[in-house]
Amino acid sequence: MSRLVVVSNRVAPVAEDQPSAGGLAVGVHGALKQSGGIWFGWSGEIVDAPPETPTLYQQDSVGYATIGLSRRDYDQYYRGFSNGTLWPTFHYRTDLSRYDRKEYAGYLRVNAWLVEKLKPILRPDDLLWVHDYHLLPFARMCREAGIANRIGFFLHIPFPVEPVLRTVPPHRELTEAMCAYDLLGFQTDDDCTAFSDYARRQLGAVPQAPGVLAVGRRRVRVGTYPIGVLPDEIQEQSQTHSNSRQILNLKQGLHQRRLIMSVDRLDYSKGLVERFQAFERLLEMAPAHRGKVSFIQIAPPSRSDVEMYRNIRRQLESAAGRINGRWTDLTWTPIRYINKNYDRLMLMSLFRASQIGYVTPLRDGMNLVAKEYVAAQPADDPGVLVLSEFAGAARELGDGALLVNPYDTDGMAQALGRALIMPVEERKERHQQMMRRLRENDLDRWRDRFLADLRGDEFA
Numbered sequence: 477m478s479r480l481v482v483v484s485n486r487v488a489p490v491a492e493d494q495p496s497a498g499g500l501a502v503g504v505h506g507a508l509k510q511s512g513g514i515w516f517g518w519s520g521e522i523v524d525a526p527p528e529t530p531t532l533y534q535q536d537s538v539g540y541a542t543i544g545l546s547r548r549d550y551d552q553y554y555r556g557f558s559n560g561t562l563w564p565t566f567h568y569r570t571d572l573s574r575y576d577r578k579e580y581a582g583y584l585r586v587n588a589w590l591v592e593k594l595k596p597i598l599r600p601d602d603l604l605w606v607h608d609y610h611l612l613p614f615a616r617m618c619r620e621a622g623i624a625n626r627i628g629f630f631l632h633i634p635f636p637v638e639p640v641l642r643t644v645p646p647h648r649e650l651t652e653a654m655c656a657y658d659l660l661g662f663q664t665d666d667d668c669t670a671f672s673d674y675a676r677r678q679l680g681a682v683p684q685a686p687g688v689l690a691v692g693r694r695r696v697r698v699g700t701y702p703i704g705v706l707p708d709e710i711q712e713q714s715q716t717h718s719n720s721r722q723i724l725n726l727k728q729g730l731h732q733r734r735l736i737m738s739v740d741r742l743d744y745s746k747g748l749v750e751r752f753q754a755f756e757r758l759l760e761m762a763p764a765h766r767g768k769v770s771f772i773q774i775a776p777p778s779r780s781d782v783e784m785y786r787n788i789r790r791q792l793e794s795a796a797g798r799i800n801g802r803w804t805d806l807t808w809t810p811i812r813y814i815n816k817n818y819d820r821l822m823l824m825s826l827f828r829a830s831q832i833g834y835v836t837p838l839r840d841g842m843n844l845v846a847k848e849y850v851a852a853q854p855a856d857d858p859g860v861l862v863l864s865e866f867a868g869a870a871r872e873l874g875d876g877a878l879l880v881n882p883y884d885t886d887g888m889a890q891a892l893g894r895a896l897i898m899p900v901e902e903r904k905e906r907h908q909q910m911m912r913r914l915r916e917n918d919l920d921r922w923r924d925r926f927l928a929d930l931r932g933d934e935f936a
């Protein structure tokens with residue numbers, strides 16, 4: 477079988493007990509560990525002079541090939557066009573998006589440079605699987621460099637509807653470039669439909685069969701492949717630290733209080749301020765919960781050199797300070813807001829120790845934390861997932877979770893109140909329902925379905 481070569485901007489740290497840098501790294505690492513292959517991408521370092529060739533190293537079945545970026549490339553490609561333009565727009569925050577031609581030129585330049593660095597490592601029958609918005613034009617540049625391999629692309633974040641996408645000035649060039657991939661994968665049907673609708677209206681794409689678009693002389697397949705987790709592995713992990721000093725101390729310090737848990741990169745798309753406000757509304761609306769419930773928000777800093785990320789950090793600090801200032805008493809602090817990265821084993825144990833998973837992004841491609849929270853619960857006394865309808869995960873977990881609209885403060889507070897008193901029978905039923913979906917759509921299936929479609933004969 478052909479070798480798998482994964483390309484993504486972010487490459488996971490290799491050690492199991494190291495904190496991971498977001499869902500892409502967690503998902504791709506989990507998938508590659510099973511199948512083996514090469515993982516090529518940015519080393520995470522900014523260097524004075526980028527080397528001629530990537531650094532190669534092997535860890536179990538995965539070969540890593542990573543390379544540093546110069547300050548200018550990092551600024552224009554990663555911080556600039558990827559995270560200053562595409563990320564906010566694709567998350568429907570056109571108010572936070574900016575466009576700079578120089579940054580876009582840098583984005584294209586780095587894509588072409590990465591192709592040049594990857595080419596010598598490639599074999600003619602390698603299967604390429606490229607990930608995420610940093611690399612929309614990567615396949616087009618591969619084709620220009622004479623790389624004829626089959627290339628698939630998976631978008632981890634939402635794909636916006638046409639009027640929103642058009643606010644990115646080079647939208648047509650970008651989407652035309654996407655059509656140089658053989659297969660385009662999205663997290664949800666909504667994302668896939670948004671792309672297909674855009675392609676029909678703006679690029680004159682003609683649907684040829686279900687999931688196949690003809691765009692000029694190219695045929696491109698499109699499909700929905702929701703990323704998953706490995707529920708059994710998470711069940712096991714969630715018990716690793718159950719009796720550790722940290723978890724025991726936490727439980728002791730809670731004095732029987734119910735625990736609400738949230739874990740997110742510190743990102744404005746995650747709806748953290750709205751979430752804090754809804755928690756405060758719960759305390760206002762339901763005096764019985766005062767002193768009886770604690771909320772832990774873990775929010776490791778992310779992309780801190782992008783201005784909007786500094787703003788959200790300030791806003792949250794002020795919200796947490798204000799709410800705690802108003803409600804804290806001698807024995808109870810309602811919100812523990814922690815700006816630190818935790819390793820996954822500890823996170824899964826924290827999920828298991830809590831009664832509510834509070835996951836309320838304003839917009840999210842999938843949100844693996846929601847799935848991990850469910851997988852980490854004890855089957856005989858599971859916690860409740862309170863989940864935003866705007867997370868990709870809501871498509872699969874909507875029947876078992878309490879779905880909320882993160883713009884509706886009262887609605888979220890009500891959902892928290894309902895979760896806090898939900899009888900165990902209802903919690904078990906909801907949990908079983910969600911576990912069924914997690915098992916049907918686990919991480920192995922995500923990889924296997926995508927790669928089977930990419931290998932398929934339809935392209936011949």
Ligand SMILES: O=P(O)(O)OC[C@H]1O[C@H](O[C@H]2O[C@H](CO)[C@@H](O)[C@H](O)[C@H]2O)[C@H](O)[C@@H](O)[C@@H]1O
Nearest residue numbers: 486497498499500608632703840841842843844
């Ligand atoms: O690499 P960073 O800039 O530090 O950011 C971390 C990752 O964030 C995003 O993750 C997304 O992928 C998850 C898994 O599919 C999904 O659940 C989540 O909804 C997405 O936001 C980003 O897409 C990745 O490229 C970043 O590496």
Ligand SMILES: O=c1ccn([C@@H]2O[C@H](COP(=O)(O)OP(=O)(O)O)[C@@H](O)[C@H]2O)c(=O)[nH]1
Nearest residue numbers: 496498499500502741817818820843844845
């Ligand atoms: O301190 C932390 C915070 C998060 N995560 C992991 O990072 C991933 C976040 O993925 P998600 O899809 O929820 O959001 P993203 O950050 O990719 O937007 C999940 O697997 C978390 O368990 C972690 O390992 N340590």
